[in-house]
Every structure is written in structure tokens, then in C-alpha cells.
Amino acid sequence: MAGTKRILFFAEAVTLAHVARPIALASALDPARYECAIACDPRYARFLSPGNWRNIEIHSISSQQFLQALATGRPHHDYEVLSGYMREDLAVIRDYQPDLVVGDFRLSLAVSARVAGVPYAAISNAYWSPYFAGLRLPVPVLPLTRWLPIPLAQTLFTAAKPLAMRRHCAGINRLRRENGLHPVGGDLQRAYTDADYNLYPDVPQLFPMHDLPSSHSFIGPVLWSPHDAVPSWWDELRPDPPLIYLTLGSSGQASLLQLALDALADLPVQIIASTAGGPMPARIPRNARVTDYLPGTEAASRSALMVCNAGSLSCQQALAAGVPILGIAINIDQFLNMAAIADAGAGLLLRADRISSNRIHLAARQILSNESFARGAKQLREALNRSGPAGARFEAMIPGLLHDWSTGARSRTLN
Incomplete structure (x- = not known):
């Protein structure tokens, strides 16, 4: 041309x-x-x-x-x-x-x-x-x-x-x-x-x-979501109870996805989860819907909390929507990224080698019940908007x- x-x-x-x-x-x-x-x-x-x-x-x-x-x-x-x-x-x-x-x-x-x-x-x-x-x-x-x-x-x-x-x-x-x-x-x-x-x-x-x-x-932040990732049940999601978006990304571990689903099963929430192309979990709680990929930006905007692998792509989707993050980190990239977000008051960081169902459950409850995390996420949303x-x-x-x-x-x- x-x-x-x-x-x-x-x-x-x-x-x-x-x-x-x-x-x-x-x-x-x-x-x-x-x-x-x-x-x-x-x-x-x-x-x-x-x-x-x-x-x-x-x-x-x-x-x-x-x-x-x-x-x-x-x-x-x-x-x-x-x-x-x-x-x-x-x-x-x-x-x-x-x-x-x-x-x-x-x-x-x-x-x-x-x-x-x-x-x-x-x-x-x-x-x-x-x-x-x-x-x-x-x-x-x-x-x-x-x-x-x-x-x-x-x-x-x-x-x-x-x-x-x-x-x-x-x-x-x-x-x-x-x-x-x-x-x-x-x-x-x-x-x-x-x-x-x-x-x-x-x-x-x-x-x-x-x-x-x-x-x-x-x-x-470079925001991106799969163009073909809207599941058949997308329009069936209700405005209440609050939504948790669970995605451990392509660099997460399949076992962590199952652990997180089990940890969130007893909370009064709806869970939408993405396997990022990985295997489907063996047990899916009654309050959860799971698929391979989701439109991440839209999923984050409908959520009260994102639980993810602390990677930058997922975290930026949450912060662009002003949504706090529970990050479960494995590699150095994830620790560096999530440490900055946690220091800004927009989420909590957990180590994958110290993880348990109870720790995920308690951390999710802490973020959902403490409005300071949502305020911190909204302040970072303003910074993202200014960029x-x-x-x-x-x-x-x-x-x-x-x-x-x-x-x-x-x-x-x-x-």
C-alpha cells in the first residue's frame, strides 16, 4: 500500500x-x-x-x-x-x-x-x-x-x-x-x-x-479480550449476589483453579471462571460457571472481585474497571506486579506455595467486606484513565x- x-x-x-x-x-x-x-x-x-x-x-x-x-x-x-x-x-x-x-x-x-x-x-x-x-x-x-x-x-x-x-x-x-x-x-x-x-x-x-x-x-495498560469468548450463559448472570471473576491465566496452575473454586464455593457470590485453555476442573460448585475463555474486560467490569494469577494483563483488566484483586503469584513477574498493586491498597497478594482453600476464602472475604480495597482500585482506575x-x-x-x-x-x- x-x-x-x-x-x-x-x-x-x-x-x-x-x-x-x-x-x-x-x-x-x-x-x-x-x-x-x-x-x-x-x-x-x-x-x-x-x-x-x-x-x-x-x-x-x-x-x-x-x-x-x-x-x-x-x-x-x-x-x-x-x-x-x-x-x-x-x-x-x-x-x-x-x-x-x-x-x-x-x-x-x-x-x-x-x-x-x-x-x-x-x-x-x-x-x-x-x-x-x-x-x-x-x-x-x-x-x-x-x-x-x-x-x-x-x-x-x-x-x-x-x-x-x-x-x-x-x-x-x-x-x-x-x-x-x-x-x-x-x-x-x-x-x-x-x-x-x-x-x-x-x-x-x-x-x-x-x-x-x-x-x-x-x-x-494494553487491554485485550478474546473476540469470540462470550459463553451461552453470559446474559443469565444476575446483578446480585456479587460476582467474582476467577482466572488464573495461561501461566497459572490447573490445580490452583480447583482449589480456588472450592475456596469460594461457600461464599454468597456468583463465580465466573476461565480455564485459559487448560483442563476443566473436576468439581464445579453450584454457584460457579466455568468456560475456557471469557471476555476479560467485560467480566472484570461486572465483578466485585477478581481472583487471578497476579499477571499484568488480568490485573489491568480489573483495575480498568476499578475492581480489587486477589493475586496468587508463582513467578517473579507476578510478584513484582501484584506487590505494587497491593502496596497501592487495591488488593492482596498470596504465595502459591503457601496457598490453601482457607487462605483464599479468608482473603476473598476480607477484600469483599473492606471498602478500602475497592477505593484503592478506583484510584488506580483514575490513573489508568488519565494514561x-x-x-x-x-x-x-x-x-x-x-x-x-x-x-x-x-x-x-x-x-
């Missing part, structure tokens, strides 16, 4: 959130000005059409492989994975000839986009920014946390962190050296955010920054990003 710019999105399909954000941003772009393509593993093909973009198949490691690596503390993207990704990235870039590459957790793009000589914008949550003023890595759910007291596990985790981070960065460092780029050492924040431009799908009220450079920008639609902010940024790149205003590599 004459006069349009080509935007190529790469979605790393290890969780649905990394696919949803490229879909939402691509959907927001004016097709008269921008021609888009989304490169994604076909496992999420149902969500990629219809759309005003070209779909390109690429490979991502399986969600199971990714989550198992997180659960055991192993690197999830080693050299073999990243070098294979890079070959695929370069083939797609050569074929599509984009003006701008946008990646969501496609870590290989820090090298492949530079080799291809195209500008690269990374979608990264603000808590991974090197400029985040409050980063303190919490010990995630690991084998050692299941049998050690958490304070002791945290001490051991903090002591082992430098060695562990170097191990996690070994693959990307080898790939960088082979292609003439300086390694990132053991800096996982830099490995996650090394790009020509960084787009933070968050609000600065939750994640304050220090000395943030102009190449790093908050675009606000405006992320897609519009991203589209407004593109001309400046391309101008900076074309005029050589920024270095082509980050030393």
Missing part, C-alpha cells in the same frame, strides 16, 4: 499476555497509514483472526517448557533456543521488510533487529526497567520455598542472585558476542529491555522511575521513533 509504513510485531507465545499486547496494538493502528504483520506461534491462531494484519507463523518454545523452567529456576531461553529464534527472525524481517519491529518478550530481537538494521521497540513491563526505582527481586515459587521458611529462602535467593542471573543471561550474551554486540553481563533487566525503544504497558503511579531516558515511554488508550499513544509515537532512527539521532547499538 503506497505511503504506508510497515510494522512487524513479534509475539513470544509462551503466555497469552505476550500475544494479546501485539494484537491490541496492531488493532489500534490506522490501516490507511500502517501495514501490519504479527509473527506468532500458531498455538494462539484462534485469536489472530480476523484482523487487519498479515499472520506469519514462527516458533516459540512451549508454554509447558517455559513454565517448567520458571518453576525450577532454570533459564527459559538458552543459546540454542535464541540462536534458532534469531535465524527465524531474520528470515521474517528479510521477507516482510518492516520499517519498525515491535517485540513482546522475543528476546532474540535485541540481536536480530540490530543485525538486520531495523529499529526495534520492545514491549516490557515497567518493573523490569533498569530505571525502576523500587526493584527488589522477591523469591518466586521454587522447590526450596516449599520446604524452607520464606525469610530464609529469600536470603538464599538474594545471595545466589548474581550467579543465577549470569546463568539466565548466558545464552543472550553468547549470541550478542557472536554478532559483535557487547554482552549484558548478569543484568536480566537489560536482557529483557535492550532495544532501541522501550514501551511500558503500565502506569508510572505503580512503577516510579528515576532518570528515564526519552527512548523509554509509558504507553499505559489514555495505549494503542493511540503508540500510534502517535511511531512517526517520532522512525524519524529519530532515520536521522541517526540514536546509536544503532546499546553498549
Whole structure:
């Protein structure tokens, strides 16, 4: 299409959130000005059409492989994975000839986009920014946390962190050296955010920054829901009793969904639950309705409480509706995200390795009976509203990003 710019999105399909954000941003772009393509593993093909973009198949490691690596503390993207990704990235870039590459957790793009000589914008949550003023890595759910007291596990985790981070960065460092780029050492924040431009799908009220450079920008929460996820019983939901939206996301655990359903069964509430493509629970309480996917934004807006895996995509749907959150966290991302929300008074954080039906029950009752959590969520809703639609902010940024790149205003590599 004459006069349009080509935007190529790469979605790393290890969780649905990394696919949803490229879909939402691509959907927001004016097709008269921008021609888009989304490169994604076909496992999420149902969500990629219809759309005003070209779909390109690429490979991502399986969600199971990714989550198992997180659960055991192993690197999830080693050299073999990243070098294979890079070959695929370069083939797609050569074929599509984009003006701008946008990646969501496609870590290989820090090298492949530079080799291809195209500008690269990374979608990264603000808590991974090197400029985040409050980063303190919490010990995630690991084998050692299941049998050690958490304070002791945290001490051991903090002591082992430098060695562990170097191990996690070994693959990307080898790939960088082979292609003439300086390694990132053991800096996982830099490995996650090394790009020509960084787009933070968050609000600065939750994640304050220090000395943030102009190449790093908050675009606000990127809200997305499946277009085909309205169940047959949707219009049968009643306005009373209050509704709890239960979704543990694509990075939750199936056993936690059953535990949460059991925990909420005796509360005077209605429960709507999403398996996020996982197995259906063996027992469904009388006050619950369960399906594979739900329209998350709409489900949150009808609810008095969201119970989720503390991931950013689900939490932002709740906060956009001014709904408090009970977050059950497993990995570091979830702990970092939910800790900020809990500190703002908009919810409670539970550890998945210390979870029980009784703890979920009591925490849900506490949030529903204490109006301060709803007030905290509504205050964050105001912050989200002030940030405006992320897609519009991203589209407004593109001309400046391309101008900076074309005029050589920024270095082509980050030393």
C-alpha cells in the first residue's frame, strides 16, 4: 500500500499476555497509514483472526517448557533456543521488510533487529526497567520455598542472585558476542529491555522511575479480550449476589483453579471462571460457571472481585474497571506486579506455595467486606484513565521513533 509504513510485531507465545499486547496494538493502528504483520506461534491462531494484519507463523518454545523452567529456576531461553529464534527472525524481517519491529518478550530481537538494521521497540513491563526505582527481586515459587521458611529462602535467593542471573543471561550474551554486540553481563533487566525503544504497558503511579531516558515511554495498560469468548450463559448472570471473576491465566496452575473454586464455593457470590485453555476442573460448585475463555474486560467490569494469577494483563483488566484483586503469584513477574498493586491498597497478594482453600476464602472475604480495597482500585482506575488508550499513544509515537532512527539521532547499538 503506497505511503504506508510497515510494522512487524513479534509475539513470544509462551503466555497469552505476550500475544494479546501485539494484537491490541496492531488493532489500534490506522490501516490507511500502517501495514501490519504479527509473527506468532500458531498455538494462539484462534485469536489472530480476523484482523487487519498479515499472520506469519514462527516458533516459540512451549508454554509447558517455559513454565517448567520458571518453576525450577532454570533459564527459559538458552543459546540454542535464541540462536534458532534469531535465524527465524531474520528470515521474517528479510521477507516482510518492516520499517519498525515491535517485540513482546522475543528476546532474540535485541540481536536480530540490530543485525538486520531495523529499529526495534520492545514491549516490557515497567518493573523490569533498569530505571525502576523500587526493584527488589522477591523469591518466586521454587522447590526450596516449599520446604524452607520464606525469610530464609529469600536470603538464599538474594545471595545466589548474581550467579543465577549470569546463568539466565548466558545464552543472550553468547549470541550478542557472536554478532559483535557487547554482552549484558548478569543484568536480566537489560536482557529483557535492550532495544532501541522501550514501551511500558503500565502506569508510572505503580512503577516510579528515576532518570528515564526519552527512548523509554509509558504507553499505559494494553487491554485485550478474546473476540469470540462470550459463553451461552453470559446474559443469565444476575446483578446480585456479587460476582467474582476467577482466572488464573495461561501461566497459572490447573490445580490452583480447583482449589480456588472450592475456596469460594461457600461464599454468597456468583463465580465466573476461565480455564485459559487448560483442563476443566473436576468439581464445579453450584454457584460457579466455568468456560475456557471469557471476555476479560467485560467480566472484570461486572465483578466485585477478581481472583487471578497476579499477571499484568488480568490485573489491568480489573483495575480498568476499578475492581480489587486477589493475586496468587508463582513467578517473579507476578510478584513484582501484584506487590505494587497491593502496596497501592487495591488488593492482596498470596504465595502459591503457601496457598490453601482457607487462605483464599479468608482473603476473598476480607477484600469483599473492606471498602478500602475497592477505593484503592478506583484510584488506580483514575490513573489508568488519565494514561489514555495505549494503542493511540503508540500510534502517535511511531512517526517520532522512525524519524529519530532515520536521522541517526540514536546509536544503532546499546553498549
